Amino acid sequence: MTITTGRADAAPAASAVRDHRAPARPRSETPAALMRVYQLLLTAVVLGTWEILGRAGLIDTFFFSLPSAIGVAVWDWIISGFIFPHLWITLQEALYAFIIGTGLGLVLGFLLARVRFLERLFEPFVQMFNALPRVVLAPIFLLWFGLGIESKVAFGVTLVFFIVFFNVLQGVKSVDKVLLDNARMLGATERHLIQHVVLPSALTWIFSSLHISVGFAIVGAVVGEYLGAAAGVGYVIAQAQGVFDTEGVFAGMFILMIVVLFVDLGVNRLERYLLRWRPVPGA
Amino acid sequence: MTSVEEAHAPAIQLDGCTKEFVTPQGGSYFAVKGIDLTVMPGKFVSIVGPTGCGKSTVLNMAAGLMTPSEGEARSFGAPVMGVNRRASYMFQQDALLPWKTVLDNVALGLIMRGVNKKEAAAEARRWLAKVGLSNFEDRYPHQLSGGMRKRTSIAQAWIVNPDILLMDEPFSALDVQTRQIMENELLEIWQESGKAVIFITHDLDEAIALSDEVVLLSAGPASHVVARYDITLPRPRNLLEIRDDPQFVELHREIWGKLRDEVAKTYAAKAA
Numbered sequence: 001m002t003i004t005t006g007r008a009d010a011a012p013a014a015s016a017v018r019d020h021r022a023p024a025r026p027r028s029e030t031p032a033a034l035m036r037v038y039q040l041l042l043t044a045v046v047l048g049t050w051e052i053l054g055r056a057g058l059i060d061t062f063f064f065s066l067p068s069a070i071g072v073a074v075w076d077w078i079i080s081g082f083i084f085p086h087l088w089i090t091l092q093e094a095l096y097a098f099i100i101g102t103g104l105g106l107v108l109g110f111l112l113a114r115v116r117f118l119e120r121l122f123e124p125f126v127q128m129f130n131a132l133p134r135v136v137l138a139p140i141f142l143l144w145f146g147l148g149i150e151s152k153v154a155f156g157v158t159l160v161f162f163i164v165f166f167n168v169l170q171g172v173k174s175v176d177k178v179l180l181d182n183a184r185m186l187g188a189t190e191r192h193l194i195q196h197v198v199l200p201s202a203l204t205w206i207f208s209s210l211h212i213s214v215g216f217a218i219v220g221a222v223v224g225e226y227l228g229a230a231a232g233v234g235y236v237i238a239q240a241q242g243v244f245d246t247e248g249v250f251a252g253m254f255i256l257m258i259v260v261l262f263v264d265l266g267v268n269r270l271e272r273y274l275l276r277w278r279p280v281p282g283a
Numbered sequence: 284m285t286s287v288e289e290a291h292a293p294a295i296q297l298d299g300c301t302k303e304f305v306t307p308q309g310g311s312y313f314a315v316k317g318i319d320l321t322v323m324p325g326k327f328v329s330i331v332g333p334t335g336c337g338k339s340t341v342l343n344m345a346a347g348l349m350t351p352s353e354g355e356a357r358s359f360g361a362p363v364m365g366v367n368r369r370a371s372y373m374f375q376q377d378a379l380l381p382w383k384t385v386l387d388n389v390a391l392g393l394i395m396r397g398v399n400k401k402e403a404a405a406e407a408r409r410w411l412a413k414v415g416l417s418n419f420e421d422r423y424p425h426q427l428s429g430g431m432r433k434r435t436s437i438a439q440a441w442i443v444n445p446d447i448l449l450m451d452e453p454f455s456a457l458d459v460q461t462r463q464i465m466e467n468e469l470l471e472i473w474q475e476s477g478k479a480v481i482f483i484t485h486d487l488d489e490a491i492a493l494s495d496e497v498v499l500l501s502a503g504p505a506s507h508v509v510a511r512y513d514i515t516l517p518r519p520r521n522l523l524e525i526r527d528d529p530q531f532v533e534l535h536r537e538i539w540g541k542l543r544d545e546v547a548k549t550y551a552a553k554a555a
């Protein structure tokens with residue numbers, strides 16, 4: 001008899017290469033194409049009902065503009081080119097907020113994770129600022145940076161920063177000790193450890209929070225514009241609201257929704273590429 | 284080896300090594316106590332013992348990842364200060380970097396030693412061919428089976444041409460068949476190398492089949508060396524048949540008799 005604990009989690013035989021890339025769809029599940037048809041049908045039914053109820057006078061079209069009217073408004077904005085400069089401003093603000101917030105979060109998260117003294121020193125302050133509902137910062141940023149894009153970027157930065165910061169802090173601190181020891185045994189210097197082990201590990205955490213931080217960058221831009229701006233989609237919505245133009249408010253919402261959807265698709269692609277080395281969770 | 288003196292020095296020598304840990308309650312806990320261990324260059328030494336007997340602690344002291352609380356660890360005559368540069372370490376867990384391809388993982392040790400990328404990649408390919416993974420260089424570790432990951436680890440550890448190999452239950456997570464294949468491959472690579480190996484396992488079959496010497500540790504805590512056995516089975520060995528060899532059976536019976544006592548103590552201590 002030999003002692004054989006630890007064999008319970010025996011790995012598959014050496015010749016078998018596991019393929020995580022193609023998770024099989026259960027036979028009984030509805031095919032994707034058919035599901036698309038259902039989704040379109042559902043959309044048509046909801047919008048159709050809304051339209052009919054509106055025309056029949058059962059819902060107040062002052063507060064709930066007819067889908068057809070919203071569609072016309074969106075179409076007008078697009079063919080007249082009215083919405084594009086605003087959209088461009090909003091995306092610019094979000095992009096800058098994302099880049100600056102991520103950069104600051106990365107640097108400070110890394111620093112605090114590596115220097116225990118700094119982490120302990122700053123911990124209560126970080127918690128304090130994170131506890132602050134960020135919207136209350138918008139007025140002060142408007143005073144400091146004016147109505148231009150700077151105040152929205154600053155606002156977005158405060159949102160993105162904390163997400164990235166906490167992820168980097170966690171990522172750097174939770175680096176697998178075995179990976180570090182292994183790299184050390186292979187001759188790693190402190191610089192090598194950061195380059196080959198610590199940084200990639202922290203980046204994993206950032207990449208997997210990309211959706212949230214990109215989302216917050218856009219939220220920051222739009223909310224900032226809504227509260228005070230001279231341009232941008234948030235500004236357009238605020239203007240429409242100011243003149244009781246419900247169609248305009250809905251049209252602005254719709255355009256934002258579609259744009260964010262496309263941005264998210266892009267982020268999905270990027271994430272899949274950057275994290276291609278990772279097993280598909282649950283597979 | 285630079286001097287005659289060094290050539291005769293043990294690859295690893297632990298003199299009365301004790302490792303004491305402070306427990307969270309403020310008490311102290313001896314993982315190992317007064318360990319003496321000598322491993323000459325070119326020798327394959329296995330350490331066996333019951334679960335929790337501090338086998339990994341012994342290895343970590345030889346690696347320089349832990350400093351003994353008492354006693355001294357020496358490697359080729361020089362005290363081990365910081366990481367032991369002449370040793371490679373194969374961990375029980377997966378230690379491949381998940382974000383690097385198989386090729387980059389294997390080449391890592393050379394890259395960090397300043398070898399240029401092209402040469403490092405060429406050498407890594409040579410090693411991948413040796414461990415039978417030539418077609419998998421672009422895969423990421425998670426795309427490999429357990430056995431293939433171990434092969435990659437072997438290539439990763441050997442590519443830097445260390446004088447000592449420290450292996451901490453490297454095959455314990457593998458199924459029995461894969462494990463035997465890996466043991467055979469390890470012996471093949473080792474036989475032509477002249478490297479010293481410290482191999483930790485709690486599988487006595489594996490220890491006897493592979494080693495020149497089996498060192499038996501007592502049940503922990505404060506575990507110490509209970510006995511040493513020279514394994515004089517002729518080399519090269521055929522691992523698939525060696526378990527039927529009468530000498531093997533005899534050695535197994537003898538060592539197991541002692542090991543069983545230590546295992547029983549571990550269980551008694553746990554039950555108490």
